[in-house]
Amino acid sequence: MLIAAWLFCGVQACSRDMEKQPSYQPQEAPRLHSPVGSVPRMSRSVSTPLPTREELDEGARLFRINCSHCHGRDGTGNGPVVAYLKDQPADLHDPYVQGLSEAALYDTVTYGLAVEGRDVMPAFQGELSAEERRSVVGYVKSLPQPY
Template identity: 50%
Template sequence: MNPQIFSRIGTQLSLYTGIILGVLVWGCSEDMREQPSFSYQESPRRHSPQGSVPQVDLTAFRTSLTQHDPGAYLFSINCAHCHGTEGMGDGPVAGYLPELPANLQAPAVQKKADDVLYGIVTDGKDVMPAFEKLLTHEERRDLVSFIRSLPDPRQSSNQRPPESVQKKGMF
């Protein structure tokens, strides 16, 4: 074949490819001025008719847990799966851990100074992870305050820990 034919075919192919790419790129502008949803000197949009949008008191949807005690809310998210909702070390994950979580209602825990509890929450202990990078200083202080507010087990009725905890030989 003649090399001039290949040259002519290559020129035509590159010309058509350039035209097709130019048409495709021309329609892909990301300029905010050219948005079809906005036009210059557009009249303001009318508001919805009075009463068509229901007015709801959003404070009614706040939970009393987060509204009154942020420590309880943080405990329910970060701690209850191991320590249990009442802090007795009987959470749903407790049976799967190599060491049982501490019973936060126990007198030995409640006797510890706030700074000691804060240090445990911050740095972790045994299988408990450190919360220094997950929670702010204020949130960790709220957790310590919540741990202090847990009921004294000696004042409550004789509650036995769940069987999964009893099987570990702790009671």
């Protein structure tokens, strides 16, 4: 019985199962981040509670300070620095933008946005707290859609 157990363990040690495991090669960069421009799958379906009046007011204040120079005070993408930008900022009233989930917008505000390898929107992860970013997203989602 002891010999059978020893043989079983020896055979298992020769298994090739590890060849299917991810491995790192010497000098390989760590794989810590998602590809640029990607949105985690869970972000598409997560919803958040409706923001309070205080959160919307705070979101509007933070939007004026951090976002209006590109997106304009009204969110239509006509801020004062647009003439100096390579890409037109998004009109936040647009049905496509308004159709995005709160989580997808939160990810965009947090990590920024890159298109074809170019940064088109900066990340605000280091500038705004998570609560402040949620307030901005709540404000953006509250903007009216055009008719």
